[in-house]
Amino acid sequence: MLTEVLVPHRLVSYEKIPATIYESAADACTAVSKEIADVIRLKQNKGEYAVLGLATGSTPKKVYQELIRLHRNEGLSFNNVVAFNLDEYYPLQPDALQSYKRFMDENLFDHIDIDKKNCFIPQGDTPQELLKMYCEEYEKKIEAFGGIDIQLLGIGRNGHIGFNEPGSHISSATRLITLDQTTRLDAVNDFSGIAQVPRKAITMGVGTIMKARRIVLLAWGERKAGIIKQAVEGPVTEFVPASYLQGHQNAVIVLDEAAAAELTRRKAPWLTDEVVxxxxxxxxxxxxxxxxxxxxxxxxxxxxxxxxxxxxxxxxxxxxxxxxxxxxxxxxHTITGWPGGKPNADDSNRPERAEPAKKRVLIFSPHPDDDIISMGGTFQRLVDQGHEVHIAYQTSGNIAVADDEAFRFIEFIKDFNGQFGIDSPKADAIYDLAQTFLKVKKDGESDTMALRYVKGLIRRGEAKNTCRFVGVPMERVHFLNLPFYETGTIDKKPIGSEDIAIIADLIDTIQPHQIYAAGDLADPHGTHRVCLDGIFEAVKQLKEREYMADCWLWLYKGAWAEWDIDLIEMAVPMSPDQVLQKRYGIFKHQSQKDGVVFQGSDNREFWQRAEDRNRATAEMYNKLGLAEYEAMEAFVRWRF
Incomplete structure (x- = not known):
């Protein structure tokens, strides 16, 4: 039997830019906001301007939230701050829903005491004939204020910083640039379709960014892990513009654990450090x-x-x-065809307990289709093997329904009611409000409550259809409609006590032997992470209950990624017929077929993504010399 040993190792670094890794994005943002606050206070004491280079998007939002908190609760003043933003879509009006001016006002400037005259953001409505001169003036303004003290950056999946796409030169200045297709696809969520995403943008150049006295690049989540490895450990190349930061004397990459996952010190730590x-x-x-x-x-x-x-x-x-x-x-020993445990069998080398033979199982699904997409084979196996399976759909999933799908649904209901003379004033009013709004809705505009209700009904019906297909009775199907989700936009509210109470009440009612939850941190909308945080908090609150001593929590991944092979603790194989059965279950979600609202850069449908991922997991086991299966679903146990 192998035993635990600590072996001294000569420290080696593969990283060409210093990288600081935090347990979570929230911890990282707190540290970065403190550094910014220190720069502002230092400059105040000297009677000087603090010149900040700022970024937009979801990555720096928590930094801005913490800066607002420091202003409100700890008296941090921004009256000596000058802000220069990195970029803006072109052409775009400053008051457009997607404009970065609007983003900065809503997420920072409107909540602090900064002089708006000292807030400079590239103007997306600058006439084409004046653009060259405008960009030159933007550079001169930065120089006039003495240059940027600290520059915040995000990183695109193609390695861009600002909107400096692959191919950008290290000496490039502020200019108009054509956006890479990957960048445009990543912006689809904000513009309600690729056709509406601008093809160009104004951006600070790489040369402009490199002049900053301090550069802090932020990256969160698994989807950034691959490009972070290239930027930090790979060669300097114009095809990964972030790699230029290797030549800066005072740059740092700030990561959460998920974004750091591909770095050598995380992927193969024995090559860089002492390991146990x-x-x-x-x-x-x-x-x-x-x-x-x-x-x-x-x-x-x-x-x-x-x-x-x-x-x-x-x-x-x-x-x-x-x-x-x-x-x-x-x-x-991780491979089992009995995800609920095999009755009357020796379970000493099995991932799940043999007893009780019939378990109460609670599957949490963040959206109304994650259950079937992510663990459909296991879901079906648990039902077929006689366990009491409950499904809890945590959110309505309404924002993922296309407007035309909602319009079709409304027309059907109204035509049906009219045909049979059904009079339902309250329902008619909701459908009328939703239909009226759809006729005048602007690109990127948030849905009204009535329209969200209709879209939620569509997804609820599809989820019920899947449960019938798998064999789960309706009394075991739970729609939680967690409040944090109901914003009508991609951006959600933080998980709150009301959300956690709803989750905890359901667990307390069912008293499950098994809980399955989505541990997929690559979810581009962040909903999976918020839903998981809610489950973790609920479980922590309930862990002293007697039944929780017999409750195991299994985490599955979604349609985007799989657990690393060394982390997998239960792998459930599927035959070719079971793969097809899972596909048919996914097909029940008709509103998510044939192109979805938030497709992203992956053009595969969800059933294709799921099958490719499940086959890749099985192939991984086979490459390592184990039995060859058609497909596999994998799980990691979370111990509380």
């Missing part, structure tokens, strides 16, 4: 080695370990063969 060789670290190292070399685990040799930074591990345990066998068995 416990079971989880050994599993991580051996699976990483096998996949890197393209070899099954049982074929790894002593030389493979020695030549790839794992000589210390080999020295501890003697032979590759012994380590290989142990890790192979660990992986083998």
């Amino acid at each position: 060789w416990n079971n989880s670290m050994i599993k991580k190292a051996v699976t990483y080695l096998a996949l890197s070399l393209g070899k099954p685990i049982l074929k790894l040799t002593n030389n493979d370990y020695n030549e790839n930074g794992l000589s210390n591990l080999l020295a501890l345990y003697g032979k590759a063969y012994d380590i290989n066998i142990e890790v192979f068995n660990w992986l083998q």
Whole structure:
């Protein structure tokens, strides 16, 4: 049996830009806002302007929220602050819903004591013939205030900083630029369709950014992990503009754990630092080695370990063969066709308990289709094996319904009622309000309450249809409609006590033996994360209840990513027929087929994404030398 050992290691860094990793984006934003506040106060004491370079988008929002808190609660004044924003879409009016001027006013400037005359944002309505001169003047204004003291940046999935797309030169200045298709796809959520996203933008140049005395680049979430690795550890290249920051003397990359996941110190920490060789670290190292070399685990040799930074591990345990066998068995024991536990079986090497043979199972689904998309095979298996399965849809999912789909639904209801003489004044009023709004709705405008209600009904009906298909009776289907979600926009409210109480009450009522929840932090809308935080908090509040001692919480991923192989604790295989069954269940969500509202850069439909991901998981196990399955769904247990 392998035992835990700490092995000294010569510290090595693969990072060409200093990177600071925080447990969460919230912790990171608190630290960054403190640094900004320190710069402002230092300049105040000297009687000087503090010149800030500011970014927009979801990434810096929590920084701005913390700065507002510091202003309101701790007296931080912005009366000596000058702000220059990075960029703006072109052409775009300053009062447009998607304009960065509007964003900055709503998320920062309107809530602090900054002089609006000292807030400079590229003007998206500048006449074309004046653009060159306007951009030159923008550069001169920055210089006139002595240059930027601290520049905040985000990073695009293609490596852009500001709107400096791949191909931008290191000496580029403020200018008009054509947006990369990836950037436009990422903006679809704000503009209600790719056709409405501007093709151009005004942006500070890379050269302008590099003149800042301090640069802080922020990145959160799994979807940024790949490009962060390229920018921080890869070569300096115009194809990843963020990599230019490697040449800055005072730049830092600030990350949460998810965004840092692909960095070598997280992916292969034994290459950079001292590690504790416990079971989880050994599993991580051996699976990483096998996949890197393209070899099954049982074929790894002593030389493979020695030549790839794992000589210390080999020295501890003697032979590759012994380590290989142990890790192979660990992986083998994660595979089960009995996600609720196999009755009357030895469960010492199984991921789930054999008893009780029939479990109460509560599956939380952030949106009305995450259950079937993310764990449809396991969902069906739990029902077929006789467990008492409950489904809890945490949000209405209404913003993901296209306007034309809602219009079609409204017309059907009104035609149906008219045909049969059904008189329902209250319902008619709601449908009339929704239909009237749809006829005048502007691109990117928030839905009215009436329209959100209609769209929510569409998704509720689809969820019920899926549950009938799987075999879950309606009395076990729960629509929570958590309040945090009901903003009518992509941006949600923080999880609140009311949301947590709703989740906790349901858990307390069902008293489940198993809870399944979405642990997918790559969700582009953030809803999965908020829903998960609500579940964690509810579970913490309930953990002293007697029934919670027998409750296990399993986390699944969504349509965008899978758990790393070394983290997987339960893998449920699917046959070709079960894959098809899952596909048909996903098809019940008709409003999400044939192109969805928030498609993003991935043109595959959800059933295709799910099948590709499940097959890739099965292929990963097969590459490591285990049995070959058609597909697999994977889970990690969260211990509370």
